[in-house]
Amino acid sequence: MTDKSTGQKPIKKYAFVLLIFAVFEAVALTLWLAKDNIFYLFNFSYIGVSISLGVFLYIKKYKYARRIVQLLVGLYMLVYLGLICGENMQIEGFWYYLFTGVFEAATIHYAVAKIFGPLIFGRGWCSYACWTAMVLDFLPYKTPRQPRKKLGFIRYITFALSLIFVAALFLAKVGSIERIMFWAFIIGNIIYYAVGIVMAFVFKDNRAFCKYFCPISVFLKPMSYFSVLRIKCDKDKCVNCGKCKKVCPMEVDMTDNSRKRKNGTECILCMECVKSCPKDAL
Ligand code: SF4
């Protein structure tokens, strides 16, 4: 039996959903057994189920598929891991665990989602999991209304400041750094939301924070350059109508298949361009 809308057999159509689920289950089981900690089984299973559900809804052409995943994963990380479990999943939490030499929580999170994972799934994190963008995506400027500014250097300053902040705590031998990390997570998030919302309105662009300010993009951009998963254009089908570029929140030239395409390392795999293409060329 075939699906009337795609002409594909259902099993083939949903194979990607099963693949995503299987990959996350493999990570969940490996970390559970390697670290002897059942938290990893729960954590990665939950994220795997959320993302698989999102892919399933996307295949079903449900309009809010991405937003549902973003809220499921983003809220889980912000509220459960951050506020309830007290894990600092911000960049300073990564530096903290790195300096203590512990391969736990934030270091595993960064390794999987933001450093090595992007070699496979690019900046999927930015579209489906980030709790900062989860809020910014509710704002009115889904696509930029002004030309991009040359302010990308700010991300290197915030990146350096986060490192200096944590290094200074260790060098000054401050006690109870773990407690400071918890409060840094709360205060840091409040600052991020405030700056992100102000930037969105000033630049008329929901994702201005991601383009200019976010320190995590210092990791994400170079790694996603080599991403296996990326949007590609079938030149034989494309009629150069430009509809795809009009809906892109990150101003990527997705009709250029080269790795050096305009803003190529900014693609967040939101699939808006794919949905808008009348020729199924993407
Ligand atoms: S660039 Fe930063 S703030 Fe924006 S979605 Fe990615 S991780 Fe989140």
Ligand code: SF4
């Ligand atoms: S929307 Fe499709 S057909 Fe139009 S320019 Fe983009 S890829 Fe080409």
Ligand code: SF4
């Ligand atoms: S619209 Fe397309 S090219 Fe632009 S960020 Fe989304 S997936 Fe990437």
